[in-house]
Structure formats: C-alpha cells, structure tokens
Amino acid sequence: MHKPEGHTARLFDDRCLTLDSGAQLSPVSVGYELYGTLNETRSNAVLICHALTGDQYVASTHPITGKPGWWERLIGPGKLIDTNKYFVICSNVLGGCLGTTGPWQENPATGTPWGLDFPVITIRDMVRVQAELLDHLGVGELFMVVGGSMGGMQVLEWLTTYPERLHSSIVLASAARHTAQNIAFHEVGRQAVMADPNWHSGAYYDKDSKPDKGLSVARMTAHITYLSEDALTKKFGRNLQAREAVSFGFDADFQVESYLRHQGSAFVDRFDANSYLYITRAMDYLDIARRYDGRLADAFKAAAHVRCCVISFSSDWLYPTSENKSIAHAMNAAGVRVSFAEIESPHGHDAFLLDEPEMDQMLAGFVSAAALSRGLVS
Amino acid sequence: MHKPEGHTARLFDDRCLTLDSGAQLSPVSVGYELYGTLNETRSNAVLICHALTGDQYVASTHPITGKPGWWERLIGPGKLIDTNKYFVICSNVLGGCLGTTGPWQENPATGTPWGLDFPVITIRDMVRVQAELLDHLGVGELFMVVGGSMGGMQVLEWLTTYPERLHSSIVLASAARHTAQNIAFHEVGRQAVMADPNWHSGAYYDKDSKPDKGLSVARMTAHITYLSEDALTKKFGRNLQAREAVSFGFDADFQVESYLRHQGSAFVDRFDANSYLYITRAMDYLDIARRYDGRLADAFKAAAHVRCCVISFSSDWLYPTSENKSIAHAMNAAGVRVSFAEIESPHGHDAFLLDEPEMDQMLAGFVSAAALSRGLVS
Numbered sequence: 001m002h003k004p005e006g007h008t009a010r011l012f013d014d015r016c017l018t019l020d021s022g023a024q025l026s027p028v029s030v031g032y033e034l035y036g037t038l039n040e041t042r043s044n045a046v047l048i049c050h051a052l053t054g055d056q057y058v059a060s061t062h063p064i065t066g067k068p069g070w071w072e073r074l075i076g077p078g079k080l081i082d083t084n085k086y087f088v089i090c091s092n093v094l095g096g097c098l099g100t101t102g103p104w105q106e107n108p109a110t111g112t113p114w115g116l117d118f119p120v121i122t123i124r125d126m127v128r129v130q131a132e133l134l135d136h137l138g139v140g141e142l143f144m145v146v147g148g149s150m151g152g153m154q155v156l157e158w159l160t161t162y163p164e165r166l167h168s169s170i171v172l173a174s175a176a177r178h179t180a181q182n183i184a185f186h187e188v189g190r191q192a193v194m195a196d197p198n199w200h201s202g203a204y205y206d207k208d209s210k211p212d213k214g215l216s217v218a219r220m221t222a223h224i225t226y227l228s229e230d231a232l233t234k235k236f237g238r239n240l241q242a243r244e245a246v247s248f249g250f251d252a253d254f255q256v257e258s259y260l261r262h263q264g265s266a267f268v269d270r271f272d273a274n275s276y277l278y279i280t281r282a283m284d285y286l287d288i289a290r291r292y293d294g295r296l297a298d299a300f301k302a303a304a305h306v307r308c309c310v311i312s313f314s315s316d317w318l319y320p321t322s323e324n325k326s327i328a329h330a331m332n333a334a335g336v337r338v339s340f341a342e343i344e345s346p347h348g349h350d351a352f353l354l355d356e357p358e359m360d361q362m363l364a365g366f367v368s369a370a371a372l373s374r375g376l377v378s
Numbered sequence: 379m380h381k382p383e384g385h386t387a388r389l390f391d392d393r394c395l396t397l398d399s400g401a402q403l404s405p406v407s408v409g410y411e412l413y414g415t416l417n418e419t420r421s422n423a424v425l426i427c428h429a430l431t432g433d434q435y436v437a438s439t440h441p442i443t444g445k446p447g448w449w450e451r452l453i454g455p456g457k458l459i460d461t462n463k464y465f466v467i468c469s470n471v472l473g474g475c476l477g478t479t480g481p482w483q484e485n486p487a488t489g490t491p492w493g494l495d496f497p498v499i500t501i502r503d504m505v506r507v508q509a510e511l512l513d514h515l516g517v518g519e520l521f522m523v524v525g526g527s528m529g530g531m532q533v534l535e536w537l538t539t540y541p542e543r544l545h546s547s548i549v550l551a552s553a554a555r556h557t558a559q560n561i562a563f564h565e566v567g568r569q570a571v572m573a574d575p576n577w578h579s580g581a582y583y584d585k586d587s588k589p590d591k592g593l594s595v596a597r598m599t600a601h602i603t604y605l606s607e608d609a610l611t612k613k614f615g616r617n618l619q620a621r622e623a624v625s626f627g628f629d630a631d632f633q634v635e636s637y638l639r640h641q642g643s644a645f646v647d648r649f650d651a652n653s654y655l656y657i658t659r660a661m662d663y664l665d666i667a668r669r670y671d672g673r674l675a676d677a678f679k680a681a682a683h684v685r686c687c688v689i690s691f692s693s694d695w696l697y698p699t700s701e702n703k704s705i706a707h708a709m710n711a712a713g714v715r716v717s718f719a720e721i722e723s724p725h726g727h728d729a730f731l732l733d734e735p736e737m738d739q740m741l742a743g744f745v746s747a748a749a750l751s752r753g754l755v756s
Contacts, residue, residue, distance in 0.1 A: 021626035120626040180610035195591035213573035232558035248399035248498040
C-alpha cells in the first residue's frame with residue numbers, strides 16, 4: 001500500500017517540522033502528482049487538496065485500484081482546470097498512506113513503523129507540509145488552491161496561514177469546524193477500528209492480518225453520511241439484491257447492504273487503518289474560529305486580497321449549507337471577495353465529486369475571472 | 379442477563395407458532411410486567427409495545443440496571459396512562475433477551491442456545507406472541523395499544539393483524555417500512571457485531587467473552603441516529619471532557635465522544651448481541667404496504683373502527699414526519715378516525731421518551747376521548 005508509483009519528495013531533512021501539538025517531525029516524505037507545466041512567471045500553479053480518503057491521484061490512474069483519478073472530470077487538458085494552461089499539484093496529506101509520512105512509516109528513532117507513536121496532526125499541519133512541497137517545487141505563489149470536504153478545510157487553513165501565497169481559492173462542501181455530530185460519526189469509526197483485535201493498538205504492520213473488519217465498518221458508517229437519504233432511496237430503496245424475496249437470514253438481502261459491504265471491503269485494500277484514525281482526528285480537531293477568540297472573520301483578515309468561491313449542496317447533511325454559508329459570511333466580513341452558492345442537488349455530500357452541471361458552470365466562471373485578474377489569459 | 383425478575387409465561391406449548399418465515403416455534407416463553415387491575419368487563423387493558431432496545435420494565439425498576447422504568451413519566455397511578463384505571467401490560471418482544479424466547483434461549487432440538495439457528499422473525503411475529511399472551515391473561519380486547527419507534531411498528535401490525543381486538547391505538551415517531559438509510563445504519567451495526575471475533579458466528583453463550591466491543595460500536599452508531607444534530611450541538615457542541623485543551627491523542631477529548639462510549643459500554647451489560655441482530659433485522663424487513671400491493675391504506679381497512687393517534691417530532695431524522703404523515707394519510711384513506719400531529723421538538727427521535735409537554739397534552743386528550751367512547755369514564 002505504501003509504495004506509490006508517482007513522485008516522492010523528502011522534506012524537512014535538515015530541520016524539523018513543528019506540529020500544532022508541539023511535536024517535531026524530521027524528515028517528512030510527500031507523495032505527489034504533477035500535471036501540466038509551470039509557466040515562466042511561475043504564476044499558473046494550482047494546488048488540489050484531497051478529502052479524507054482521497055489521494056494525490058486526482059487526474060491519473062490510482063496505482064492500487066487501477067481506477068481513473070478522482071477528479072479527472074474536472075482536471076486535465078481542456079477541462080475546467082486546464083492542464084494545458086495550469087500547473088496542477090496534488091499531494092497526499094500528512095498522515096496519509098500513499099507516500100506521505102504517516103503512522104505506517106518507519107519512525108527514525110526506533111526503526112519500526114510509528115503506529116500510535118506517530119504524533120497527532122491537524123489540518124494546518126497538512127497545509128504546512130504542502131507549503132514546504134511548493135518551496136521544493138519552486139512554486140512561490142499559487143494561482144489557486146482548491147478542495148472539497150477535508151480538502152476545503154485545507155483551503156481554509158491556507159487562507160489563515162499562507163494568505164500571501166494565494167491569488168484565489170475554492171472551497172466545496174466543507175466546514176471551518178467539526179460539529180458534535182461530525183465528531184460522533186468519526187468516533188464511532190475509530191472505535192470500530194480499535195475494537196478489531198487485529199489492530200494491536202496500532203502495531204499491526206508486521207502481522208499477517210490487518211484490522212480490515214474494523215476499518216470496513218468505519219468506512220460503511222462514514223459512507224452513509226456521504227449520501228443523502230433521498231439519494232439512498234432513489235439509488236436503492238428497498239430493492240433486493242439478486243433475489244425475489246427476503247431470505248430470512250443475515251445475508252445482504254437488500255441492495256443497500258450489498259453496496260455498503262462492498263464500500264467497506266474495497267476501502268481496506270487501499271487505505272491504512274491508522275491513517276484513518278489520524279486523519280479523522282485532525283478533522284475533529286478543526287475549529288478555526290477558536291484560534292481567533294471565536295471570530296471566524298478574523299481568520300481571513302490577512303486574506304482580503306484572495307478571491308474565494310464557496311459552494312454547498314442542498315442535500316449535504318455532513319457539511320450542510322449553514323456551515324458553508326457561515327464561512328462565506330466570515331470571509332465577507334473580513335473584506336474577502338467571496339462568491340457563495342448553494343447548488344440544488346439530490347446527491348448529498350458526495351455531490352462535489354459528481355457530475356453537477358450547475359457547480360461546473362459556477363466554477364468555470366470563477367476560474368476564468370480569476371485567470372483574467374491574474375493576467376493568465378491571452 | 380436472561381433471568382428477569384418479573385412474570386414469565388410459557389406459550390405455544392401444545393401447538394406451534396408459525397412465523398412469517400414459515401419456521402415454527404414451540405414453546406415460546408414471554409417475559410412481561412403488569413400494572414393495575416383488569417376490570418370486571420375486561421375492557422381496560424392497555425398494551426405497551428417497547429422499542430428496539432427497550433423491555434417490559436416500562437414502569438418498574440430494571441432488574442439489571444436498577445434504573446426506573448423507561449416510561450414511568452407517563453405510566454403509573456394518576457399518570458397519563460393511569461394504572462388506577464387501566465390494566466397495563468408490557469412484554470419483552472420475541473427475539474428479545476429479557477425473558478422472551480430469542481437466540482439466547484435453549485433450542486429444544488439441541489439442548490444448546492439457538493444462536494444463529496434461531497429463525498429470523500418479523501414485527502408481525504412479535505405481535506402474534508403478544509396476542510397469545512393476552513389470551514393467556516384472559517384479555518380479549520385491548521382498550522389501547524401504544525408504542526413509539528419499533529413499538530409503533532408493532533402497533534401498526536396490531537392494526538393490520540388483530541384490528542377486531544382493538545379500541546384505540548397510539549403510534550409515536552414510527553414508520554410502516556424501513557428506508558434504505560434505516561437499513562444502512564442497522565447493517566453497519568450488524569457488521570460491527572459480526573466483525574467481533576468474540577461473536578463466534580453467534581455461538582458465544584458458553585464462552586468467557588461476549589462480542590461486547592462490536593455490540594458497543596453498533597449501539598454508538600445507532601445512538602447518533604436517535605438524536606438530532608441540533609440536540610448534539612446544544613448538549614455537547616465541541617465541549618471538552620474534563621480538560622482545558624485537546625490532548626493530541628485518541629482519548630475521549632470531546633464530551634460527545636465520552637457520552638457515546640458510555641452509551642456503548644452501558645448497553646452491552648443489559649443486551650444480547652444476537653438479540654440485537656434479530657430485532658434490527660425484523661425492523662429492516664418491515665414493509666407493511668408491500669403485503670397490500672403497495673397500498674398502505676388497504677392495510678388499515680379492517681381497522682376503521684379503531685381510534686388512532688399518530689405523532690411525529692420535527693427534528694426526528696430516523697423516522698421523520700413524512701413517514702408518520704404517510705401512515706396518518708393511509709389510515710385516513712381507510713376510513714380510520716386518526717389524529718395526527720408533528721410536535722416541534724429539538725430532541726430528535728428520542729423525543730418520544732422525553733418530557734415533551736405538547737405531546738403529553740395531545741396524548742391526554744386522546745386517552746380521555748378514547749376512554750369516554752369506551753365507557754371507561756364514570
């Protein structure tokens with residue numbers, strides 16, 4: 001799982017990365033993918049931030065699953081983010097399991113995998129590593145930083161931490177803090193992993209079995225939150241799975257059961273259970289306003305020059321419109337030029353990954369206007 | 379766990395109970411509690427149907443937890459259902475684990491606990507056992523049958539199966555079928571139990587350890603669905619648990635985590651994991667309209683003489699107002715005299731168990747009118 005086929009950079013080799021927890025990491029490796037070419041003025045770089053279970057393979061084939069990139073619909077030659085024009089960077093987040101330093105990696109102090117000795121990280125720590133990667137790649141300013149869900153949280157931390165390096169940003173279906181319900185669902189997932197005896201308190205890397213069952217249950221739970229009730233009803237309803245009548249047993253009688261079981265079992269092939277614990281924890285810890293005495297607007301004061309686009313989806317109950325709107329309000333209050341829209345969609349949280357023509361239209365307009373203002377259009 | 383202190387009846391001793399699956403059970407024991415006295419005309423009996431993790435201790439101390447009955451607020455001398463006037467019966471459902479036949483009980487054919495050899499049951503099967511218990515108690519007609527959540531599902535099956543034995547009925551926060559999302563949450567819970575190696579495919583009764591971890595995760599997941607997002611936010615928000623700052627670890631930093639962990643661990647002391655599988659399965663199988671070619675109204679045609687009261691709660695996203703309203707519409711279409719109300723409440727699905735003055739008021743009015751029409755008021 002931990003040998004990506006793409007690029008890997010070794011960062012923080014001669015100095016330490018100081019994390020929000022106070023812990024220090026050195027070195028930090030980062031798995032990343034590049035698309036397009038950096039122009040002469042180094043003004044066309046776009047950073048894509050991935051979601052909880054996403055990865056750097058945003059527009060190229062996934063090395064484990066063989067599936068197309070998770071946002072190939074929007075990123076590539078001639079597409080919304082046109083790789084003939086833009087230099088697109090996407091890196092695996094800190095704590096991830098596709099080439100970037102995380103609990104699966106060898107702890108230099110012991111020579112064995114970190115496991116639970118890996119320090120707990122935050123979304124801002126992920127962003128610090130991305131900033132260092134940009135330095136490594138010779139990219140000073142980003143034309144744009146883009147992300148949905150946890151990717152959007154990273155975009156928000158870019159705005160609070162490195163606003164001077166940004167020209168524009170897009171936040172999709174995201175939040176500036178985790179609510180009690182968000183934390184609750186993540187906690188259930190973590191408890192499912194930790195309940196699996198194959199987890200061995202995180203020290204399972206040299207074992208024959210991994211905590212696949214626990215991680216699968218965690219994924220199934222989370223997956224329910226990614227879809228709207230309507231989407232589940234339209235997609236599955238009470239349809240039976242390859243049978244005429246219920247079996248009066250515990251097989252997957254219903255299509256929705258079969259679907260969830262598949263989501264769970266497919267996930268464990270491409271994801272590390274400890275990475276899941278660390279990344280969900282980073283999301284739960286997110287509460288940007290808290291660092292500004294509860295005033296989210298203050299977080300964006302230094303970003304008044306950055307053009308922002310915030311989009312929510314009407315049926316998203318994980319990070320609902322109210323959360324996204326409060327981000328847009330705070331940006332507005334900070335003098336940031338922000339466009340906000342709630343897209344009518346039945347697809348729930350996952351809508352940002354799907355074919356949503358209204359979203360595409362809004363994004364296309366935002367990207368062209370941003371390009372024009374940056375002098376990237378001939 | 380399986381030795382209740384209350385009454386136990388042995389039913390279906392000389393003949394079999396035929397289940398919806400076609401399987402036959404004999405005998406069937408039923409754990410139950412009684413409050414008040416049956417009057418001379420045998421016209422004052424009220425059956426209370428409990429929810430998924432409820433039990434017969436509706437108005438008396440729970441033998442395991444020592445806690446007051448789960449509806450003592452509403453049932454007792456001088457209360458909404460006044461045990462000075464009414465003869466109240468509450469029995470543990472078929473498949474349950476507090477005295478009623480279920481997977482924990484000895485299979486007469488083998489002399490060992492049923493485990494997964496226990497037949498899969500339905501809500502209607504639970505109701506069949508309740509009807510037999512009434513016969514055993516000498517109760518022909520019920521003045522009223524009452525239930526919330528899965529209890530309401532039983533009330534609906536009473537209306538379809540034994541309408542001639544009913545004078546009135548109350549359905550709270552319930553549904554006439556399980557949706558894809560309802561099934562999805564239950565399936566995650568079942569997979570959590572089955573992922574626990576202590577489950578042993580259901581044959582854990584003679585083992586030292588039970589599948590407590592899996593059952594606890596199942597309970598935690600379900601518990602999130604019982605509360606509204608607002609209720610979680612108001613109750614816990616991002617409050618920390620007995621600490622000034624996050625610990626940068628995987629302890630229960632947040633109150634909501636601590637609360638959920640407690641819900642999980644307290645549950646396993648009073649509930650059987652296999653019972654949880656069987657009862658959730660029964661709920662998932664519920665789809666009353668399907669037996670009537672999709673016309674729910676037809677299910678209630680023979681119940682036109684029964685007075686019904688259906689109540690939903692505005693913040694209940696498990697069995698939302700739309701589901702309860704469709705029940706009321708169907709009853710109405712069948713000529714049943716039905717009162718329906720959506721109660722404004724922030725408490726989510728659990729509202730029916732809580733202090734909801736508007737609900738109390740509506741129920742009080744309904745109970746008095748029903749008593750009057752039954753000639754039970756002097």
